[in-house]
Amino acid sequence: MNIANFLPSSAEYVRILPEIILTLVAVLIMFLEAVLKDNQKGFFPGLSIVGLVGAGAGALIAWGDPGPAFQNMLTIDGFATFFRLLVIGVGILVIFSSADYLRREGSPGGEYYALILFSIAGQSIMASANELIMIFIGLEISSIASYILAGYLRTDSRNNESALKYFLLGSFATAFLLYGVAWIYGITGSTNLSLIHQSLASASGSTALATAAAALLFVGFAFKISAVPFQTWAPDVYQGAPAPVTAFLTVGPKAAAFAILLRVFLTAFAPITAAWMPLVWGVALATMTVGNFAAILQSNVKRLLAYSSIAHAGYVLVAVTAHSGDGSAAAMFYLAAYALTNIGAFSVVAYFSRKGEQFVAVDDFAGLAQRQPGMAAMLTIFLLSLIGVPLTGGFFGKFYIFKAALDAHLVWLTVLGLLNSAAAAYYYLRLLVVMYFKEPGEAAENLPNPGAALRVAVYASAVGTLLLGIFPGWVLDFASKAALR
Amino acid sequence: MPFPFWITGVPFSWYLILSAVLFTLGVAGFLFRRNIITVFMSIELMLNAVNLSFVAFSYKLGQNDGHIFSFFVMVVAAAEAAVGLAIILTVFKNRQTLEIDEVSSLKN
Numbered sequence: 001m002n003i004a005n006f007l008p009s010s011a012e013y014v015r016i017l018p019e020i021i022l023t024l025v026a027v028l029i030m031f032l033e034a035v036l037k038d039n040q041k042g043f044f045p046g047l048s049i050v051g052l053v054g055a056g057a058g059a060l061i062a063w064g065d066p067g068p069a070f071q072n073m074l075t076i077d078g079f080a081t082f083f084r085l086l087v088i089g090v091g092i093l094v095i096f097s098s099a100d101y102l103r104r105e106g107s108p109g110g111e112y113y114a115l116i117l118f119s120i121a122g123q124s125i126m127a128s129a130n131e132l133i134m135i136f137i138g139l140e141i142s143s144i145a146s147y148i149l150a151g152y153l154r155t156d157s158r159n160n161e162s163a164l165k166y167f168l169l170g171s172f173a174t175a176f177l178l179y180g181v182a183w184i185y186g187i188t189g190s191t192n193l194s195l196i197h198q199s200l201a202s203a204s205g206s207t208a209l210a211t212a213a214a215a216l217l218f219v220g221f222a223f224k225i226s227a228v229p230f231q232t233w234a235p236d237v238y239q240g241a242p243a244p245v246t247a248f249l250t251v252g253p254k255a256a257a258f259a260i261l262l263r264v265f266l267t268a269f270a271p272i273t274a275a276w277m278p279l280v281w282g283v284a285l286a287t288m289t290v291g292n293f294a295a296i297l298q299s300n301v302k303r304l305l306a307y308s309s310i311a312h313a314g315y316v317l318v319a320v321t322a323h324s325g326d327g328s329a330a331a332m333f334y335l336a337a338y339a340l341t342n343i344g345a346f347s348v349v350a351y352f353s354r355k356g357e358q359f360v361a362v363d364d365f366a367g368l369a370q371r372q373p374g375m376a377a378m379l380t381i382f383l384l385s386l387i388g389v390p391l392t393g394g395f396f397g398k399f400y401i402f403k404a405a406l407d408a409h410l411v412w413l414t415v416l417g418l419l420n421s422a423a424a425a426y427y428y429l430r431l432l433v434v435m436y437f438k439e440p441g442e443a444a445e446n447l448p449n450p451g452a453a454l455r456v457a458v459y460a461s462a463v464g465t466l467l468l469g470i471f472p473g474w475v476l477d478f479a480s481k482a483a484l485r
Numbered sequence: 486m487p488f489p490f491w492i493t494g495v496p497f498s499w500y501l502i503l504s505a506v507l508f509t510l511g512v513a514g515f516l517f518r519r520n521i522i523t524v525f526m527s528i529e530l531m532l533n534a535v536n537l538s539f540v541a542f543s544y545k546l547g548q549n550d551g552h553i554f555s556f557f558v559m560v561v562a563a564a565e566a567a568v569g570l571a572i573i574l575t576v577f578k579n580r581q582t583l584e585i586d587e588v589s590s591l592k593n
Contacts, residue, residue, distance in 0.1 A: 133554055140561045144568050151572055157579045161588050163572045168524060171565055172515055175531035178558060179508055182535050185551060186501075186542035236591040298593055 012069040015076045016128075017058030018084055019121045025051030026117035033110030041110055045099040045453070048113040052091045052120070059084040059124075068130065072192055075130035078482025082332055083127035083259040090252045090339050091120045096457035097347035098244040100450070104355055105242070107153055115152075116248065119145035123256035132181045132191040135260050139177070139224070142253050143170050150241040150249065156356075162240025166249075169223060169233040177220025183213035193268040200271040211275040217264065218279065224257035225313045228286040235294075238306035243353060246302060247346030250309040251339040258316055258335055262328055265320065266484045273323055280321045281413060288314030288420040296427045301349055301360050304427060305342070308386060311424060312338055318417050319401045322408035325485035330400035332479040337385065337393030337468045344461030345382040348375055351450045351458075352443075359443035362431055367440025371447050376435055378462045383428045385465045388421055393468030400476065500541035507534035521573055521583045525566075532562050 013020070029044055063081040068074065094116060102108045122141025129135040147170065151163025185191050187210050188199035200210055219230065226234035238246045269276060291311025298304040312334075319331035352368065352375070353360045369376035385392035398421060405414045450458070468475060507530060514527030536555040543551025577583060 133557060137557060137561070140565070144564055147568055147572065151575060154575045155579070158591060160572070160576045160579050161591055164521070164576050164588060167565075167569050167572050168515075168521075168528070171525075171528045171569065172531075174565075175508075175511065175528060175535060178532065178535040179538070181554070182504075182538035182542065182551075185539065185554070186545070189546050189548070191550060191554065240591045300593060303593060 006071075008070055011065055011067075014065060015062045015067065015069040016074065017062050018055040018088065018124050021051060021055045021058050022117045022121040022124065025054070026114040026121070029110045029114040029117070033114070041108070044108075044110045044113045045095050048095050048117060049092055051117060052088050052095070055120075055124070056085060056088045056092075059088065069128075072194070073131045073134050074125070074128045076128055078478070079259070079263070079328075079332075079484055080128035082479060082482045083255060084124045086255055086336055086339060087120050087123040087127065087252050090248065090255070090343065091116055093340075093343045093347075093457050093461055094244055094248045094252070096453045096460070097247060097343065097350060099453040101242065101244050101350050101454075105153055112149070112152060115145045115149050119149065119248075120252065123252055126256040127259045129260060129263070130193050132184065132193070132196075132264075135264070136174075136178065136181065139257070139260070140174065142256060143174070143224075146170075146249055146253055149245045150237055152242055152245060158240040158357075159242065160240075162237045165233050165240075166237040173220050173223030173230070176216050176223070180213050180216030180218075180220060183209065183216065187213060193264065196268040197270060200269070207272055207275060210269075210272055214265075214269050214272060214276050215279065218261075218276070218283075221257055221261045221264075222283060225254055225261065225316075226287075226310050227283050227313055227317060228290045228310070231287065231290065231310045234310055235303050235306040238309065239300060239303045243302065243346050243350030243357065246306075247343045247350070250306070250342050250346070251335075254309075254313065255335045255339060258320075258331060262320060262331060262484060266323060266328060270323075277321060277323065280317060281410070284314050284317035284321050285413060285416055286314075287311070287317055288417055292420050292424045292427075295424070298427070299362050301362055301365065301431065302346075304362065304431070305345060305349070308424070308427075309342065311420065312342075312386075314420075315398060315401055315417065318405050318410070318413055321410060321413060322401075322404040324404060324408055325480070325483045326400070326404040326407055328483035328485065329476065329479040330397070330404045332483065333400055333468075333472070333476050334397035336475055336479075337397040337465065340461045340464040340468065341382045341385040341392075341394060344378060344458055344465065345386070347454060347457045347461065348379045348382070351375065351454050352447075354443070354447075362434055363438075364441065364443035365431060365435045366438035367435075367444045369436045370440055371444045372450075375450060375458065378458050379435065380432060381462045381465055383432055385469070387425045387428050391466065391469045393465045393472070395469055396472040396476070397468075400472075497541065497545055500537060504534045504537040504541065507531075507537065519585050521576070521585050521588075524585060525569055525573065529562060529566070532558055 066076045119142050122138045125138030147167040150166045151159045153159045188196045223230040291307050295307035316331050319327040385394035388394045388398040402414045511527045511531030539551040539555040
């Protein structure tokens with residue numbers, strides 16, 4: 001046996017270029033944080049953006065030469081590239097929306113940017129993983145960095161509580177995921193997704209055990225995407241974490257978790273689709289319903305958006321239930337539209353909440369439209385996209401998902417999903433009404449103008465949301481070509 | 486007459502049963518214990534139960550993959566413990582308590 005066969009070729013290193021760039025830049029930032037004086041650290045956001053843009057370029061270069069890497073541990077295909085670019089784009093927007101926030105809270109540390117980059121490196125590994133070991137490692141790289149981010153302002157007791165809950169529930173979920181992996185390994189003798197597929201396709205009789213193992217894996221994923229009944233952590237974590245971090249947590253780790261969920265269930269577990277589909281059907285319906293109806297009761301905007309994020313995970317699960325190429329493409333499009341919309345919405349909330357996040361109640365938004373018409377208009381676009389009004393990305397996202405569900409003959413799920421999105425309009429519109437038709441209260445007094453970086457984050461998200469709603473073909477074509485089937 | 490297990494070796498299924506019991510104990514500890522450190526230990530117990538399964542399956546299948554996987558689990562568990570204990574420490578500094586029920590200021 002020749003040892004040279006085990007050494008990775010240079011083409012394989014090119015295929016993990018984004019992860020290499022992200023890790024190097026993050027390590028560099030940690031190093032500079034230690035050696036530089038406090039007044040020399042202003043360039044960290046800029047450096048992170050450069051790193052992320054470089055990683056995005058790396059993802060495109062890697063896509064130029066698709067294929068497996070490192071003994072099939074990773075596979076670089078259109079699907080991986082789509083999610084890599086998505087999480088990298090999320091990172092860029094989040095850094096724009098964080099810079100002002102961190103300065104306002106008096107905590108502009110370099111480790112924040114390093115942690116964001118590490119977390120995105122983990123998500124990028126998840127997007128391209130083709131092996132349960134890589135899925136686990138990518139998930140943990142992403143999660144461990146997110147646990148710290150959730151508690152970033154460590155003297156703030158809300159941040160502590162958020163980090164603690166995220167950490168405990170996240171690790172609990174990981175244990176379930178691993179137990180599922182162990183059983184899959186025991187049943188099929190492999191942790192490679194393609195080999196698992198072959199083994200399950202040829203096996204006879206052991207479907208019951210394989211289904212149980214798939215269910216354990218699904219429990220692990222369901223925690224990460226905050227699906228009912230494993231959503232209880234989400235409102236507390238999203239409410240307690242700093243607003244830009246919440247924006248990141250609701251889209252980055254979630255999109256990556258959906259990427260692995262789609263890859264594992266549509267490729268490795270395709271032979272036992274009949275067994276897992278009813279399970280996902282039920283979870284999708286429960287997630288949409290619980291998310292939407294609990295959101296109606298909320299008076300805190302961050303908590304309201306947290307429940308809305310649960311409901312949106314339910315819509316994406318509808319696309320997973322459809323288990324088709326169209327469903328997979330619809331889920332990808334939806335996650336892209338939702339990422340832009342949600343980062344924009346949380347950025348406005350981060351700006352408006354003021355120092356120490358004092359003003360996050362729905363009623364505090366009264367009169368925002370009179371004081372800051374520009375920001376209010378942007379928040380309106382985001383809320384309309386979350387409702388799914390035409391001309392916004394949210395509309396086409398929902399349209400493609402429900403179309404894919406109908407094509408897969410999921411009539412009841414489609415009907416109940418549409419009813420859900422109608423009910424959801426209520427709580428988004430309530431926020432709009434408060435913002436436009438109520439007299440400004442104490443919260444709108446002396447509102448400073450938003451900083452330049454925050455304006456970039458908000459306007460870029462709004463433009464992206466509208467572009468996806470007016471020219472959905474650009475992203476959808478890519479998603480359809482890259483979709484798993 | 487068949488030999489008893491201490492002569493023939495422990496049957497394979499016993500490892501899996503032990504692993505399932507440990508995992509269930511971990512879940513029960515996570516759900517019912519109220520001290521944050523104990524809850525965290527329960528998670529570690531679950532991870533070690535998983536490791537036992539990996540090693541047992543690996544032995545049964547005559548492969549090394551499961552052993553390697555259990556190494557990764559240990560490494561990640563160590564990283565998680567470092568971050569987790571730091572988080573628990575900040576919670577304790579701010580609230581002077583390790584009772585999980587008292588860490589519940591976030592609500593509607």
